[in-house]
Amino acid sequence: MTPQLLIFYVLAALAVIGALSLILQKHPIHSALSLIVVMVALAGLYLLMGAEFVAAVQIIVYGGAIMVLFVFVIMLLNAGVEEHTNFSKLAGYLGVPLGLALTAFIAAAIARSTETVQAAPPTLSAQTTQSISHMIFKQFVYPFELTSFLILVAIMGAIVLAQREK
Amino acid sequence: MEFLANFLNGHADLIITLVKIALLVFIVLTVNAYLTWFERKVVAHIQSRWGPHRVGPHGLLQPAADGLKFLFKEDPTPAGVDKFVYYLAPLLALALSLTSLAVIPFGPDPITVFGRKIYLSITPPELNIGLLVLFAITALSVYGVALAGWSSNSKYPLLGGLRSSAQMVSYELALTLSVVGVLLMANSFNLSDIIRAQARHPEWGLVGWNIWPQIVGFFCFFSAAVAETNRVPFDLPEAESELVAGFHTEYASFKFAMFFIAEYTAMITVSCLCTIMFFGGWLSPFPASWHFTHYLPSVILIPFGAWVVWDGLRYETIWGRLVLPVIGGVMALIGLALLGLPGVNEYIQAPFWFLAKVFVFLFVYVWMRGTLPRFRYDQLMSFGWKLLLPVSIVNVIVTSFVILLRSGWK
Secondary structure (H helix, E strand, O other): OOHHHHHHHHHHHHHHHHHHHHHHOOOHHHHHHHHHHHHHHHHHHHHHOOOHHHHHHHHHHHHHHHHHHHHHHHHHHOOOOOOOOOOOHHHHHHHHHHHHHHHHHHHHHHHHOHHHOOOOOOOOOOOOHHHHHHHHHHHOHHHHHHHHHHHHHHHHHHHHHHOOOO | OHHHHHHHHHOHHHHHHHHHHHHHHHHHHHHHHHHHHHHHHHHHHHOOOOOOOOOOHHHOOHHHHHHHHHHHOOOOOOOOOOHHHHHHHHHHHHHHHHHHHHHOOOOOOOEEEOOEEEOOOOOOOOOOOHHHHHHHHHHHOHHHHHHHHHHOOOHHHHHHHHHHHHHHHHHHHHHHHHOHHHHHHHOOOOHHHHHHOOOOOOOOHHHHOOOOOOHHHHHHHHHHHHHHOOOOOOOHHHOHHHHOOHHHOOOOHHHHHHHHHHHHHHHHHHHHHHHHHHOOOOOOOOOOOOHHHHHHHHHHHHHHHHHHHHHHHOOOOHHHHHHHHHHHHHHHHHHHHHHOOHHHHHHHHHHHHHHHHHHHHHHHHHHHHHHOOOOOHHHHHHHHHHHHHHHHHHHHHHHHHHHHHHOOOO
């Protein structure tokens, strides 16, 4: 077992355990912390693939900014422990079979292509800062600018909604 | 024995890195301890007091006494805390702040020990995302403070934690944007490359540093960085007069010490970053042709040692009259010995200038603590969002425009 593979398994296990814990934890802060573990484990996986910039940005944006906002809102609302409700009929008749079907589908897809399932080789086009900036600011500059515009509109909408009286 | 030799040869890089980590952590913790002494002394003298002077001559053993006190104090866990998060928060704060020092390069050239090149940083010098790693750690270090405030199940820590999350998220934007100018000029995220880019001409010395073209960026960066480390005048998360002690009110004993060490380590990291980004890192401020300045690191020790001897001989306690002259004498002797070893002199050039600049920034931190009042919360927010952020954006635009003009609109 090469060190890379070992690190991959450790990070993958961390990500899966974090994701499970995110759903199973009863307290919202604990769920948010589990999600941070998932984000950081994913950043480690990106680093393993040689995508340094993406890994760092994953931690800065997702692990840092976005999750801090989640934690901040949970703290501000002082959300308590989640209440357990009864299993809804919709979930029982529709959700569980569909979920099982999806799991079986993904498992089948993975099982059919055993030899290609491994940590991706470091030949991704989006590796370095330079190639990513070329992609964002040259190849996909219009989608990128449109997305920023969309986010700007969303921010303005939030401000308008929050500003109740003048 | 043979097995040991094989193991050492096979895992040399791993072992060297582990030794470097242990050494760095040891040095940083010691520096932290004496930074508290330095801070108390300087602030005391600013306020016409003596500061610590009971434990050891000039209070020099005060950090050791403080450390012992932290270890042996009772460590109560308040009722109703979220145990896991309550214990996690100080660990997270300390671990992240110590990790951030791993990417700092303290010198350009590798030292050769037993035929192996050893670089003066824990991460390899070709790490291309050095600065991004630091920002990633900064982004995560909010959690230590925020979670400590939340998990304590007490109103003052919660308010402190909320304030700090809001403050750190707000100032992170300005912090990140203010260094874009430096990155544009250096064309790299690599900290060593950023320093090398500032050696524009061997004869320019300190004229070539980034501080001159990026002076606006520097002020934005330093203000935002001080806010990120929760220090005066941005120390609202732990404003004593309104929040008791802020986010760490419910922490005692060594858990409190962990927050304390984390804060001081963050100060050291920020000082290192200012040095690297704007003040030429390990570069000497003098032109390369002034060879005599190479002796400065060792020459400076001699008068300082002599002064310590002179001061020690007049010290009021017998203990001080015995110890201080010995320390001073050893310092002066080391200085003299270094003068006679030109090779060593060349080796300590880079680390000396780096650490000297870092020390100046640490002094500025303490100086600000002794002189500046604290911001009000709304002033803090409007300063961050309405002044720092726009100014750093304008700095990015102007810098990129100038670089574009100088490269001829290519």
